[in-house]
Each structure stands twice: as C-alpha cells, then as structure tokens.
Amino acid sequence: METALKPVGGIESSPPVRGGVRGGGSIDKHSPPQHSLHLIGNRSLASSDIDVAPRGRPNLPSGRGGKIKIALVHDFLVKIGGAEKVTGAISELFPEAPIYTLLYHPRVGALFPQRKIIVSYLQLWQKFLHLPTKFLLPFMALAIESFxxxxxxxxxxxxxSFAGGIITSPETVHISYCHSPTRYLWDAFHTYINEQRLNGLGKRILYGLLHQLRIWDKLSSGRVQKYIAISQYVKNRIRKYxxxxxxxxxxxVDTDKIKPAATHSDYFLIVSRLTPYKKIDLAIAACNTLRLPLVIIGTGEDEARLKKLAGFSIDFLGWQNDANKIKYLQNCRAVIxxxxxxxxxxxxxxxxxxxPVIAYRKGGTLETIQEGVTGMFFDQPTAASLTQxxxxxxQQENNFVVDKITQQAEKFNKSRFQAELxxxxxxELKACGKL
Structure with a gap:
C-alpha cells in the first residue's frame, strides 16, 4: 500500500492505493508516468560520451521505445543527512521521477522541491499509533516490498537498510547506490544489541528479529542488477556479505557552496549525529585532557551522556542549518x-x-584524507591515541596549505558524481537493450 504526498510533504486526503503514483488527480497502477531525462537531439551515446545540459548536468539518452521511465527509492526521508543529500543529487538528474520511501517528514522537503513523494503504509501507522520508528522495524521489509x-x-x-529489497519485474533495471550493507545486521550486530541496554528477554527477542532480517537482507540483495558502492571500504563489505x-x-559534496575563509579561530569542530558509534566521547576526553576548545554540532540519542562528560572548554550547539555549519567549518582550527x-x-x-581533518585510521576516510597534506590519523579507537x-x-599545523587541502576536496564534487552516475x-541500460 502506498500513499502519495503533496510536494510540500503533507499526506493527501485521497485513500491509499496499491501501486501507482498520483498524477493530475488520477491513479493508474499499470502505467506509471513518463519520468525521464534525455539528451538534446536524437543520437546514441558512445560509452564514454556524456552530454552536459545547459545547467551542467549530464543526461540520459532516449530509450528505444521513447522516454526511459524512472523511479527513485530511499529508505527513510525523515532527516537531512549525508545519504539524503546523495539522493537529492541523484534526483536533480531525474526531476520528474517520483521518490518512494518508507517514511517521510516535511523537514526533508527542501531537498526535493515540487517532487512527488510516495510513502508506505507505515507512515499512517506511525501517525495514528504514535510509534517510534524502531518499533516499525519488524514490518519494514514487508513495507518496502509492497511498492x-x-x-x-x-x-x-x-x-x-531496506531500499535495496524492492521487488521489480524482470524487464526493470534496478541499480542500487549502496551506502553500506546494514551495519546493525552484519558487522555491528553485537554492538547494536548491547547499545539497546535490554534485559535478557528483550535481547533474545531482538536477536531473533535481527536474525530474520539478516536472512531477508541477504536474499533480497540478489534482486539488485547493479551495485554501486560509495567507497572501496563499502565495496569490500558488499562482496563479503x-x-x-x-x-x-x-x-x-557540494564544494561550490563551501569556500575557505581568510582567517580561522582556535576551536576544533565536530559535525555529527550524537550516537554511540560515532565515538564523540573520544574527542571530548582528548579535548578535556588538553584543555582545547571543542564545538559540537548535532543532536542525537547520546547527547545527554556526552554533555555529562564534557568539560568547560566544550560547547554543544545542537542542530545548525547548512549556512551556519559552513561558517563553523570555515572558521575552525581543524575538524575531528x-x-x-x-x-x-x-x-x-x-x-x-x-x-585539515583529524580522523580515525579506518574506513572511508583512508580514501579521502591525504595524511600530512589534508589531515592526520590516529591509530587506535581510544582517547589516548587521539590525544597523541x-x-x-x-606542533605541525602550520605545515598544512589551504590550496592543497581544497584541491583534494574537488575530487569529490557533485558534478563529478553526477557525470559518473x-x-x-x-x-547498464545499453547492456539490457533499453538504449
């Protein structure tokens, strides 16, 4: 069951329907709207040929039968984070394509102006039963399959987490941009369960639920025709799991909106959701020890605990809009x-x-940070290692050169991402005979 949303994010008063997108006041579950972008002119593309539209975005050519009909899917659109901004960049390439998602909050609407958002029946469950999202976890696999x-x-x-598990026909090409195999089902399974602080019975129930979801996650991974990983680190995890x-x-990364400032202040900066696995407590402990000023931007379930750990030199600013966040990035001494x-x-x-950035020597940062040029690494996930x-x-911060740092960032700009995608x-469409 699906519910179409108005572009500004409100749920429509029309009854939910199975399979179909609201378009011009009518619903046709058999013939989705013609959502596409195609190149100016009627010609085929060489595999290395990317035409750039006037606004700088590369486009798809027309399909053999006319326009390519496209839909986008995202797990949840309830907050604006890195994954949601990626979906925003993808949606810019396909401005007429509807976006399917399990749950939606209007605050995310700024990323998708005038976009048709289609939510699952879980949206109504949450609205009328006032259920926290985590209590909907047992039903999310079924809900994503209902689209x-x-x-x-x-x-x-x-x-x-769940968007890759959609069911499509054999004629439909499904490409999954995978931010990560679901961590709490795989490598962070035991850590996640321990963080819930459940009693013995609660742990057993959660073990059983996640076990079943892990089986579903593995089986449904075969429904994807082409995986795209966000890093070599994730590529390895996709191969393993x-x-x-x-x-x-x-x-x-929208590098056009972020430019260096002429000067900077003396505070260190963290921009993050405040959850245990982000290890913000390591930075707090290190800055407490060295009495260094630390500014923390973000909110989350771990906020109360972290504030108790923080000394006098540490400030929590909560949520900040993009403009303020950029100002703090421009003026910080370094990001931790x-x-x-x-x-x-x-x-x-x-x-x-x-x-410059000071980061833990593991994960995707090994692919983005050039040690000694754009930042430094600490080797162990401990406060002592970060302090060192x-x-x-x-002692060495004067060795970092702004121009060299920004040159590295440009390798990850949005136009590069869109052209490669x-x-x-x-x-992929050519290989399937659709172009």
Missing part, C-alpha cells in the same frame, strides 16, 4: 572525525573549507 514498480524501465535505490561485485562512485565511517562527507566538506595525534597536530546508468 509496485510495474512499467518502470529503471529504478535507482539509495540504500543503507552479499557476495556481489560493485562499481565505486564516491558520494557528492573520531568514528569509523563508510565514506564520511564531513571530512570532505572540511577540506572544501580549507581546514592532537598534540602532534598542534549517468555514464554507469547509460552503460
């Missing part, structure tokens, strides 16, 4: 990135602002 993509030529899922190969396209991430957009944003690296940074999609 009907009959008639679409191409479905692109932006996936870190799904036994699937994948291409690599690094996520987009203490967690293990699959890619890490914040370090690249920091580099776009010309600021901060001391080293204080269109090229891959074009090749």
């Amino acid at each position: 009907d993509f009959t008639g679409y030529d191409l479905v692109i899922s932006s996936n870190h 799904y036994r699937q190969d994948s291409a690599i396209i690094y996520p987009p 990135f203490p967690g293990e991430e699959d890619f890490g957009i914040v370090p690249v944003e920091a580099m776009a602002a010309g600021r 690296t901060l001391q080293k940074f204080l 269109i090229k891959l999609i074009t090749n």
